[in-house]
Amino acid sequence: MVKELLLPLGLILISLISIAQTTDSVFRLPVFEVIESPLQKNLPLSRINASQIELIPINDLGEILRRESNVSGIRKGGYAIDPIVRGYRYSQINVFLDDGIHIEGGCPNRMDPVMSHVEPELIQQIEIVKGPYLLRYGPSPSASIRIKTRPGEKAFKKGFGVKSITGYDANRNGIKQHLSISQSNERSFIRVSGGIKNYGNYTDGKEREWKSSYQKKDISADIGFKAGKSALTGFSYKGSFGRDVLFPALPMDEIEDNTHIFSGYYDYSNPKKPDQILSLSAYHTRVFHLMDNSFRPQYNQIVPPNTGLMQAVASVNTSTSGGRIAFTHACDKFKYSHGADYRITKKDGTRNMLMIMEMDGQLYTSGKAFNLWKESVINNSGVFSGVEWGHKQFEVSSVLRLDLNQASSNDTLLILRNENTWFESKPVDQFLISVAVNSSYKLSEKTTISIGIARGQRSGDMQERYIKFLATGYDRYDYLGNPDLKPETNFQTDLMLTSNPGRLNFSVNLFRSQISNYITGTLVPPAVARPVSQGAPGVKQFNNIDKAVLMGFEASADFTLSTQSGLSFSAGYTYAYFPEIERITFENNQISGTEMIKNDPIPEIPAFEAMLSLSHQFVRLKIKPVLSLRAVADQNHVSLAAYEESTPAYLISDFFVTYTPIKQISIAAGANNIFNNAYYDHLNRRVLGSTEKLYEPGRTLFINLKIEF
Amino acid sequence: MKQQINIALLKRIVFFVLAVFMSGLTSCTEKKPAETTNKLKIKFNHRVDNNSLIFNQMIYTNAAGNNYEVTEVMYFISDLKLHHSDGRTIQPAQWNDIHYIDTNIPTTFDWIVGNDIPTGLYDSLTFTFGFTQARNQSFMFVNPPEVNMAWPEVLGGGFHYLMLNGWWKDLQEVRRPFNFHLGIGQIYANNSGQVSDITGFIHNNFTVRPSGERFSIEENKDNLINLIMHIESWFETPVIYDHNTFGGAIMQKQEAMHIAALNGRDAFSIE
Secondary structure, three states: OHHHHHHHHHHHHHHHHHHHHHHHOOEOOOOOOOOOOHHHOOOOEEEEEHHHHOOOOOOOHHHHHOOOOOEEEEOOOOOOOEEEEOOEOHHHEEEEEOOOEOOOOOOOOOOOOHHHHOOHHHOOEEEEEOOOOOOEOEOOOOEEEEEEOOOOHHHHOOOEEEEEEEEEEOOOOEEEEEEEEEEEOOOEEEEEEEEEEEEOOEEOOOOOEEOOOEEEEEEEEEEEEEEOOOEEEEEEEEEEEEEEEOOOOOOOEEEEEEEEEEEEEEEEEOOOOOOOEEEEEEEEEEEEEEEEOOOOHHHOOOOOOOOEEEEEEEEEEEEEEEEEEEEEEEEOOEEEEEEEEEEEEEEEEEEEEEEEEEEOOEEEEEEEEEEEEEEEEEEEEEEEEEEEEEEOOEEEEEEEEEEEEEEEOOOOOEEEEOOEEEEEOOOEEEEEEEEEEEEEEEOOOOEEEEEEEEEEEEOOOHHHHHOEEEOOOOOOOEEEOOOOOOOEEEEEEEEEEEEOOOOEEEEEEEEEEEEEEEEEEEEEOOOOOOOOOOOOOOEEEEEEEEEEEEEEEEEEEEEEOOOOEEEEEEEEEEEEEEEEEEEEEEEOOEEEEEEEEEEEEOOOOOOOEEEEEEEEOEOOOOEEEEEEEEEEOOEOOOOOOOOOOOEOOEEEEEEEEEEEEEOOEEEEEEEEOOOOOOOOOOOOOEOOOOOOEOOOOOOEEEEEEEEEO | OHHHHHHHHHHHHHHHHHHHHHHHHOOOOEEOOOOOOEEEEEEEEEEEOOEEOOOOOOOEEOOOOOEEEEEEEEEEEEEEEEEEOOOOEEOOOOOOOEEEEEOOOHHHHEEEEEOEOOOEEEEEEEEEEOOOOOOOOOOOOOOOOHHHHEOOHHHOOOEOOEEEEEEEEOOOOOEEEEEEEEOOEEEEHHHOOOHHHEEEEEOOOEEEOOEOOOEEEOOOOEEEEEEEEEHHHHHOOOOOOOHHHHOOEOOOOHHHHHHHHHHHOOOEEEO
């Protein structure tokens, strides 16, 4: 009963505070920062700095992103949460490192979304752009997440340095240790780092244990050289290695994942004209991903209603290579930016299945190998050009991006049925046009109104074009790629109001997005294709849906109570629907027909959520307690066409204290989910073989230690 | 003055934008009613001597004189065709052309064959018992219950066409189990019956034209056909099958499966 009251009370409290803040008209906002880069001004942008994540108990970058307003994530296990930004997902979000380093994950079930290949301890900063506005680092159809790992200017000024981060998570009985050693002078630096993580299963608020353990190791090295004061050259290697990462919501677990990221860059700025900057970069990334069901009962014992054993193993190799050149310069009141980039992505993988049966007293083993991808290749060549202009209170920036996307695969699979071709791999070239215009007008010294209008376009990704019969979505269906997919096009508008009239910063962002040729799965008749994955009720093929609409808002406020105290609030909501979509109807577990549904919600859209955080710095004691509340409303706006189920609301409270006895040492200790609530998020996947959702961890006591000198 | 104008302008902009956004939020889901169709549903029945099959009771005697009982029946049918009186052949199961029937799972007794069947009088229907060679692919089904019908790869692969399981009393009146299973048969060198001696495979699927009256499909109606499997027919006409001759397990006995394939052709009727 107390728990049931906490949520509405929390929501009311948060709402009242936000109203009070609005009426006080004293705002300061950390969520939407205006950044300095000319072409990125006035974007709907969130930033997360390294200092925000070093001392909190997080397992991967996806967990960090879920703390941002209107950013959520799909949980399938104890690791690798797949981010959802404003309801955009997967390849609708351009996730990249630094100056456009892209990684193609290996797992068709998205066990290893891009962000899971980079350890949080290597992060300098994360930028989230909620819209198709960041066009200088590849096609950005609906959102961008830029993970900055490159050491900054201060890497050249430290001499010998050591940074150690140690953490213990009592819920998972997990320990992590990351160590970084660096040596630098004014002209060069070298940094070598590595870490280990060994986490067990977590328990939820009902004290149930979920098979979610994982082990990770990473190693990295960075070197940089300065030639004079105007040129910088750097090289970097990052290796990430996962073992026995369990995913109770997926049909298999990650047995081995090896990621290698090689990159180099060269930046030059004209000493006489600092506005002239040339940037060159290149990279190569490789991922090997191996998964199987050896941790599942059906691997070595008969699980009714099965009468035999089913063993499955899949291995995938991917690689991505690319390069980028960019040049910025200024002329009078105009600032220009031009550039080009290229990316080639390759993917190849197979799945082997074994069925072991006892019949008439004899043991029989049957096996079959399937291609998941067969030497699939996507080339993307892009050019971009941008200009910014400002006059008095008015500023405008625009970027145009053109891409040539070329895809091919050596698939021999051909699916023909009644003179219809369902799958045939032929080379496809697509020309993409993306454009973004952002403008702002200063209503007063402290208040700015901005508007962004953009068209972002993307081609189908490796999965959407070429995957063959794997359950990659939330609905358990096996998915079949579609080489003939049309590009998906997002038309988006953002209206932003920011103000900082004193001790309170606030920002409100309204957005509306209309996506044409939205790429999603549609059911394939069993007569055409039957599922290959255990538990899949049928096969869906990626297809273009005529139209999808997403709209909503983010609001944020940060109130400085005193020089030592701060209160921050944020909230976000997305309302998304298909104006028209086909729904399959069932009778006796058989398909009995179809019907058209209008205004049906898009599945897997996060519920309305609000966050409140209160902190106070006790200067003399050198401690800083932080209390945060996260209230998430129930999600009843669910897809009828996808037979999606609604999700109840929840309220979570976290508390931790940081203690900094000396400048070089910081200790953080506290508890997440203090009241040990049993809850799950709307985006959490269902546990395999049941209709139950995967629950979030219960109370998590933790202690983290950071030493840096 | 300038600040007042700005605030007024701001209010108008915010109001306008909110109005546009909120108008979208008020939209609600609508369903367009499903179109009326000429639906065909097949209902499966299982009988012995034209009476409903009673499971797990040793009350039946086949033509060879074996007393027997049935514990379960599982089978596949595919490639259903309707033969219209005007000469057309209709393949109605465009969505799902393979159906699995399992006497342990009553929901499998109903097969919604199609929703848009041409109306009129039909002379007959035909189907493949099991699968044709091209259709019978290993790992075609990976989920229960169908996956449990898998036929070992080494014995030809694919899936069982039929599992008819039960008990019979042998010549010594000992109650023994029989697994009357039909699938891909094997040819053994020297009739050894050893897996290592397999030299070829025989696909035992066959086409069934059930006996019965002509039937009609009417417009905007749920049309129903009862398809009856006569269990006793598997053991007689044209060949009398004796459990004492072939024993309980016949997966590796092509001669027995061949008899089953011959007898199964007239094991169905429609009502």
